[in-house]
Amino acid sequence: MSSRWQTIPEMVLSSADRFGDAEAVVDGSLRLTFVQLAERIRNAAGAFGELGVAKGDRVAIWAPNSAEWIVAAFGIVTAGAVLVPVNTRFKASEAADVVSRSGAKAVLVQPGFLGQDYSLGPNDDVACDVPTIDLKSDFLASGSPLERRVDGGDVADVIYTSGTTGRPKGVMMNHTQTLRLYAEWCDLADLREGDRYLAVNPFFHTFGYKAGCIASLIRGATILPVPVFDVDAVVDLVEAERITMLPGPPTLYHSLLGVADKSRLATLRAGVTGASDIPVELIRRVHTELPFQTLATGYGLTECGTATLSRPGDTFTDIATTVGTPCDGVEVRLADDREVLVRGYSVMQGYLDDPAATAEAIDADGWLHTGDLGEFTDSGRLRIVGRKKDMFIVGGFNAYPAEIEGFLLEHPAIAQAAVIGVPDERLGQVGKAFVVLRDGAAPLSADDVVEWSRGRMAGFKVPRSVQFLDELPTNATGKVVKDLLR
Structure with missing residues (x-):
């Protein structure tokens, strides 16, 4: 499957013709149609041009989810x-x-978010003399409409890795690869025209932005940006705005399972989640207790976007225990040490x-080494068993935290x-479990968990200590x- 557009601006601006006066973005009292959104985007492009931003220059946004961010x-x-x-x-x-290493010509910020001043002066640990613009000021509306020609092979964004394995690195992606991948994502995730998509995933991350x-502008769905996840506020929005699409990390669904009046969530139709350590039991409960x-x-x-997804019609067990099969045009294989490779x-x-x-x-053969460990099921679906660096060896046996957590x-x-694995004189390493109990659960001791x-599970997998x-x-x-648990 390839996209019908070559560039992201071409796709985004065409949404005005494709979806017209349907709602594109709802952020508090601000409601923008696709026509209005395209108009604001052209004016914003003009504002950047008038600021001196040239083709190929980089511009940073350090701000929470909002209509202005979009x-x-x-x-x-x-x-x-x-x-x-x-x-x-x-x-x-x-x-x-990150801003200085990216060579950004300007950075847009939202002062005061989460109590941060969001100022990047040269007095910080890193000299950063980049012009700072308040995202909520009238800057974005100040330009004359502009649309510069770009090519599908041009770099569209540089998204920095989360830094869980060292200093964040800037991942370069072009227009065409992004459009092709997320057009397919719309199909597999069951995103439909007219869906109302509550965007709790942060826009600075591939899951939130792409x-x-x-995806919403490809499909004609309404985006409702959420700056900070608060379960009560999310439930209010789901009910008031009749949200149908709610992707997010496993913790999001965990929070929804704790909502007392689940009838308030009745409009929810589709969700998408993913993590290397997604709990099987969580997916089971989401499927049985939520709509x-x-x-x-x-x-x-970040380095390859979405590599695998479950498929419509997959059995409940497939969805609960695997991350699906590779996307079209994407190859996935396992190295000798079970590391997942993507090409x-x-x-x-x-x-x-x-x-x-x-x-x-x-x-040299074009395979991306992910650092994740996996296995394929008999039906060809990928199962992630943990991070290469998280695996620990108990008396010669490989122990995978994700499996033990399940x-x-x-x-x-x-x-x-x-x-996590912790040092042990006799066995080299043994497992230590960190546990959060369910609300209202009967008291449990560390010995109870170990005995259970x-x-x-096999003896070498049993955690020796519990916190x-x-x-x-x-x-x-x-x-x-x-790393914080270690």
Whole structure:
């Protein structure tokens, strides 16, 4: 499948003709039709042009999800420039590092979000003299309409990795590969014209920007940006705005399962989730206790977007225990050590200004080395068994935290679990479990968990120690940050 458009601006601006006066974006009291959105994007492109942003220049956005973020991002690419989204959870010095390494000509910020000042002065740990623009000011509306010619092979965005394995690296993707991949994503995720898509995934992340904003404009769905996840506010929005589409990390669905009056969620039809350690039991409960008709699971990373997705009609067990099959035009295979390798049109153009890291990630045959460990089921579906760096060896046996976590989540009192390897004199390493109990669950001791585990998994997999927490530490995309547990 290939997209009918060559560039992101071409697709975005054509949405005005394709969907006209239907709602494109709803953000609080602001409601924009597709026609109005396209008009604002052209004006924003003009504002960037008048600022001196040339074709191929990079412009950063360090701000939470909002209508203005969408207008700014598509305004940047319509001006022929390259979008650099910056993680809103970064401290000023981390953001300044990414902005300065990206060579951005300007950075748009939303001062005061989450109590941050979002100022990138030269007084920070990293010198960063980039012009800073308030995203909520009238800057975006100040330009004359502009639309610069770009080509499908031009770099459209540089999205930095989450930095869970070292310093964030800037992943370069072009227009055509993004459009082709997310046109297919719309089909597999069951995103439909007229859907109302609650965008809780942060826009600085591929899941939020590409499977959110870009997919919605390909399909003609209404985007409702959510700056901070708060379950009560989300339930209010689902009910008031009749939300039909709600993708997100496993923690999102975990929160929805705790909603007392589930009739308020009745309009929800489709969800998409994905993580290397997605709990099987969570998917089971979402399917039985919430109104979703389809819940897709997928696997991907910044360096190649979505690599695999479950398929419409997959059995419940397939969806619960695998991340589906490769997308069209994408190959997935396992290396000898079970590392997942991905090859195809969707693999990144490389890391910005880092040929050494690019060569380390993509081998001479074009295979992207993901750092994840997997296995294929008999039916050809991929199962992620953990991170290469998370695997630990107990007395010579390979132990995969994701598998052990799956077992622990079958315990009726356990809501969330994370497992790491810790040093052990006799066995080299053994498992340690961090556990969050369900609300209202009967008290549980560490010995209870260990004893329960012995009846369900091989001895080397059984955690030797258990620590109870109120919540697991997660990053902005909902993944558990195991370095903090270590």
